[in-house]
Structure formats: structure tokens, C-alpha cells
Amino acid sequence: MIENADITADGTLLQASGRQVANGSLLRRSSLIGGAALAAGGGAAALALFAGPASSAVTLTVTTTDDGVAQASDCTTPVANSCSLRDALAAAADGDTITFSLPATSTITMDATQGQMVISAGVTITGSGRDDLTVDGLSATRVFYIPASVTSDVTISGLTITGGNSGGAAGGGLYSKGSGNITISNLGFFENQSAGFGGAFNFNHSADVVIDDVIANNNIAVNGAAGYVLATGTVDAANFVATNNGTYTGSTAFLKGAESVTVTGSVFESNTAYQGAGGLDVYGYSDNSVGAITITNSTFSDNVGLNGGLNVLGWNADVVIANSTASGNTATISGAGMKVRVGGSGTRSALIAQVTVSGNTLNPSGPASGAYYGGSGLILYGTAPMNNVSITGSIISGNAGTGFHDIDVNGYNTPQDLVITTDHSIIGTAGTLVPLTDGGGNTFNVTDPGLNALANNGGPTKTMSLKATSPAIDAGPNPVATFPGNQFDQRGSGFARISNGKADIGAFELQVATPVDPDAPVVPAFTG
Numbered sequence: 001m002i003e004n005a006d007i008t009a010d011g012t013l014l015q016a017s018g019r020q021v022a023n024g025s026l027l028r029r030s031s032l033i034g035g036a037a038l039a040a041g042g043g044a045a046a047l048a049l050f051a052g053p054a055s056s057a058v059t060l061t062v063t064t065t066d067d068g069v070a071q072a073s074d075c076t077t078p079v080a081n082s083c084s085l086r087d088a089l090a091a092a093a094d095g096d097t098i099t100f101s102l103p104a105t106s107t108i109t110m111d112a113t114q115g116q117m118v119i120s121a122g123v124t125i126t127g128s129g130r131d132d133l134t135v136d137g138l139s140a141t142r143v144f145y146i147p148a149s150v151t152s153d154v155t156i157s158g159l160t161i162t163g164g165n166s167g168g169a170a171g172g173g174l175y176s177k178g179s180g181n182i183t184i185s186n187l188g189f190f191e192n193q194s195a196g197f198g199g200a201f202n203f204n205h206s207a208d209v210v211i212d213d214v215i216a217n218n219n220i221a222v223n224g225a226a227g228y229v230l231a232t233g234t235v236d237a238a239n240f241v242a243t244n245n246g247t248y249t250g251s252t253a254f255l256k257g258a259e260s261v262t263v264t265g266s267v268f269e270s271n272t273a274y275q276g277a278g279g280l281d282v283y284g285y286s287d288n289s290v291g292a293i294t295i296t297n298s299t300f301s302d303n304v305g306l307n308g309g310l311n312v313l314g315w316n317a318d319v320v321i322a323n324s325t326a327s328g329n330t331a332t333i334s335g336a337g338m339k340v341r342v343g344g345s346g347t348r349s350a351l352i353a354q355v356t357v358s359g360n361t362l363n364p365s366g367p368a369s370g371a372y373y374g375g376s377g378l379i380l381y382g383t384a385p386m387n388n389v390s391i392t393g394s395i396i397s398g399n400a401g402t403g404f405h406d407i408d409v410n411g412y413n414t415p416q417d418l419v420i421t422t423d424h425s426i427i428g429t430a431g432t433l434v435p436l437t438d439g440g441g442n443t444f445n446v447t448d449p450g451l452n453a454l455a456n457n458g459g460p461t462k463t464m465s466l467k468a469t470s471p472a473i474d475a476g477p478n479p480v481a482t483f484p485g486n487q488f489d490q491r492g493s494g495f496a497r498i499s500n501g502k503a504d505i506g507a508f509e510l511q512v513a514t515p516v517d518p519d520a521p522v523v524p525a526f527t528g
Contacts, residue, residue, distance in 0.1 A: 057095035060088040065102060067111040086117055094122040094152045106133055112140035119144055122152020122180055127159030130188045134160040142166040143173050150178035160188035168195040171202030179205060185212040189219055197224030199245065208233040211240050221247045225254035225281065234259045239460065240266040251276030251311065256283040260291050265460050266298040277311035278303030278329060284317030291317035295324060296483065297490050299461040301454055302328040308336040308360055316344035320351045322483040323490040325463055325507045327359040327454045335379040336360035336399060343383030353481040354393045356464050356506040358451055362401030374408030374431060376401030381410030382417040389420045393476045395506040397428035397449040405429040424477040426505055443471055459491025463508045473510055476503030
């Protein structure tokens with residue numbers, strides 16, 4: 001192995017700091033140092049040989065589940081079955097990739113005496129799959145940490161992070177203070193804990209954050225969200241499943257982006273937050289930028305919190321909530337199904353389209369008084385100047401809460417703070433302070449919207465199908481509001497939004513088979 005060598009004036013090695021992989025080839029070299037004299041001929045050749053980029057990316061392969069004192073050389077020299085994950089992280093530099101060559105269904109059990117595994121460079125960690133590879137902190141140490149010194153992008157995929165415990169600090173499973181982009185995909189976060197923010201993960205001040213196909217289950221954060229994201233750019237979450245997580249202060253899952261937050265195809269189910277949103281808390285950033293919050297094709301069910309299923313604070317952000325369902329949630333203050341704030345430094349808007357908010361319960365833990373109480377289904381509130389809320393093609397009915405309504409507004413609102421227009425929707429009861437404008441096609445004071453229980457009706461998320469007698473059938477808007485994926489219902493591709501010639505109201509579209517014309521000519525099909 002070449003670690004340090006000399007180069008003479010005739011062009012042979014003077015100094016090169018390098019690394020080898022198993023085939024012995026040099027992969028990274030430093031530039032020449034010390035103003036070495038280069039003789040004519042050979043010196044020029046040597047300069048040409050060693051000139052160029054200071055580094056080139058390499059792939060480091062983890063070949064053992066053992067853990068212990070980090071030895072970077074175990075991954076850069078050809079020693080069989082000696083490269084551990086901790087070794088690979090010590091050896092990695094910006095742009096490198098870490099892969100795994102391990103038996104199926106492997107577990108890397110951490111040596112707690114060595115503490116957390118530090119990701120000190122912008123690397124890509126590619127595991128063999130969430131169900132095949134596990135990294136276990138044994139409830140004794142945080143699993144992964146990305147320090148603030150990391151300014152390059154980090155990608156982690158294909159493994160499960162479990163048993164992380166950061167004590168009084170943040171991020172039991174994964175904590176990042178890096179300023180590069182963060183991408184996590186095909187990951188599991190199971191049974192991690194933190195007395196700070198982020199029992200499962202905490203991304204604090206990352207630029208852009210992408211969450212794709214991630215499951216967070218049974219994580220605990222005492223003072224903040226089980227899954228916590230604070231990004232200076234965008235947050236994109238797709239196919240994110242958060243179930244059975246708990247927190248005392250804060251919300252179960254918290255996503256905040258300075259530019260935009262997008263959530264699609266995601267499930268927030270059976271989470272508990274004693275002093276926050278039970279399901280998902282989404283914030284726009286509190287500055288003067290114009291942002292956007294978009295939530296589509298997602299389900300919020302059986303969550304318990306001050307707010308039940310979904311809390312959206314659209315501060316300086318336009319809000320879209322569409323093709324989504326909130327059911328079975330319980331709130332102890334307001335917004336058992338959904339709570340939506342729209343406002344900021346200028347006029348903002350919120351579109352609530354083709355949603356189903358039904359079967360939620362507002363059950364105050366104390367005296368039901370004060371302006372913040374209300375909304376057994378949906379509560380809206382705004383900040384001056386005037387902000388516009390459009391509710392279209394939606395079911396907000398069949399929610400429970402003695403003395404409350406399916407739709408309420410924050411009691412501190414004045415009439416000029418909100419303009420709420422509804423069309424082609426099924427509305428149960430609305431509070432007397434709700435400034436509803438009837439845009440046509442609505443049915444009010446409906447106590448039973450004709451929904452079946454939340455179930456798997458196809459697609460990646462549970463939905464509430466329509467009974468044959470439901471007033472929602474073929475009563476939706478024409479055309480359907482514009483939002484991402486509006487050609488389908490909540491279940492996505494294969495479930496047309498318009499069936500039988502008209503859209504239904506709510507997140508679910510009753511699919512009616514296209515009748516076959518018996519007189520239509522038969523078109524032969526050929527194979528071969």
C-alpha cells in the first residue's frame with residue numbers, strides 16, 4: 001500500500017498521499033508539495049502524471065457486521081472481511097459511496113463504547129434493503145450523526161435504523177447539522193428515542209431534504225417531533241409512513257421548509273402528541289419569502305394530540321391540501337381532522353380540494369372555552385390582510401364534538417381575515433363565525449355523508465369508500481380543481497377521478513365500469 005513516498009528530481013515519487021482498494025490501485029493523490037525541483041524531461045512527465053483533481057470518488061464495501069475502534073485502513077487495503085461500517089465512514093471522503101457485501105438479513109450491532117457513527121463527509125450509503133440490513137444502537141447510543149462541518153450532499157438508503165438513543169440531545173436514530181442536501185429512501189426508523197427533538201431523525205438546517213419510502217414506527221421524542229425537519233430550502237416527502245410514534249411536547253412529525261414543503265402518498269396513523277399535532281405538523285418559514293405547502297394523496301387516521309390529524313401553518317405560503325383523508329383522529333383543543341392557518345406578510349390562499357374529513361372527534365381535556373377551541377373536523381384561521389380559502393369537492397361532515405362544528409374558525413379572527421368559498425361539497429355544521437360563501441353545488445347540514453369505514457380500497461393509502469346511497473356520488477365539481485394528480489382519486493393511477501361522467505365529492509371516486517356496447521364491431525387481436 002502506498003501511504004507516503006518521496007519523489008526525486010528525476011520525476012519519481014516525492015510525496016503522494018493516497019488510498020488503495022482491494023485491487024491495489026491508487027485512488028486519491030495530493031498535489032506535489034514543497035516546491036520540489038523538477039528536472040527537465042522527467043520532472044515534466046511527473047507533473048503531468050500527478051496533476052488534475054485533488055480527489056476522485058471511490059466505492060468502499062462493508063464486509064463485516066463487527067463494530068469497534070474505527071480503522072480506515074481496513075477498508076482501503078485488501079484485507080478480507082475486515083471493513084466495518086465504522087471503518088468505511090472513517091475512510092470516506094466527499095463523493096464516495098459505501099455499499100455492503102453481507103449475508104442476507106444482517107444486523108450491525110453497535111459497540112456503544114465507541115458512540116455514534118459519524119458521517120463526516122458528503123457520502124452515499126447504499127444498503128441492501130430496509131428488510132435486509134439493520135444498524136442497532138441497542139438503546140445505548142445515537143446511531144448516525146452528520147456534523148455541521150459537512151457541506152456536501154448525503155444520501156442514505158436501504159437499511160433500518162433501530163435502538164438509537166441520544167439521551168438529552170436531538171435525533172436518536174439520525175441527527176444532521178450539515179448544510180448540504182439530505183436524501184433518505186427505503187429506510188426504517190424503529191424504536192429510536194430522544195429527550196430532544198427527533199426520536200427517529202432530526203435534520204436541522206439542511207438545504208433540501210428528500211424523504212422517499214421511509215417508515216418511522218415506535219419512536220419517542222420527549223421534547224419534540226419523532227421525525228423533525230428544518231430545511232433552508234425545500235422538503236419533499238413521498239410514501240412516508242409514520243405510525244405509533246409518540247412525543248410529549250411538540251408534534252409527532254414536523255416538517256418545515258423555507259421555500260416549500262410537499263407531502264404525497266403518505267400515512268400518519270396512531271401517533272400521539274400530548275402538546276402538538278398527533279399526525280403531521282407542516283410549517284411554512286417565518287420570513288418574507290413566498291413559499292408553498294402541498295399535501296396530496298395522504299391519510300391521517302387515529303392520531304391523538306392538541307390537534308388531531310394534520311396541522312398546517314401556511315405562514316407566507318400558499319397551501320394546497322387535496323385527495324386526502326382525515327378520519328378517526330382525536331383533538332384536545334381544535335382541528336380534530338385538520339387545522340389550517342393561512343396568512344403572513346401579504347395575501348395568501350388555501351385550496352382544500354377533494355378531501356374527506358369525517359369520523360374525527362374534538363374532546364377537550366379541559367374547559368372548552370377560549371378562541372382556540374373548535375373544529376371537530378376542520379378549523380381555519382388567518383392573519384390580516386384578507387386571505388382566501390377555497391373548499392371544493394370535499395366532504396367535511398360526520399365529525400363529533402359537543403358544542404363544536406364540522407367547520408370552525410379561530411375565534412380571534414375578524415371577518416376581514418378570511419374569505420371562505422365552498423362549492424360542490426358536503427358540509428355538516430359550520431360555526432356562526434365561519435364566513436362561508438356558497439359557490440354552488442353544496443349540501444349543508446349533512447350528518448351522514450354515506451361513507452364506509454377507513455379501509456384498504458386499493459392504492460398505497462387507506463380511504464373511505466362511498467356507500468351506494470351516498471350524496472357524494474356524481475355530485476362533484478366540473479371541472480375538478482387544479483392540483484397535482486387531479487386526474488385520479490386519492491388512490492392514484494388506475495383510479496380515475498371522473499367515473500360515470502361526473503366526479504364524486506371527497507377523496508374517493510366510485511369506479512363505474514364502462515359498459516360494453518353489444519353492437520360494437522369486434523376488433524381482432526393478433527399475437528406472435
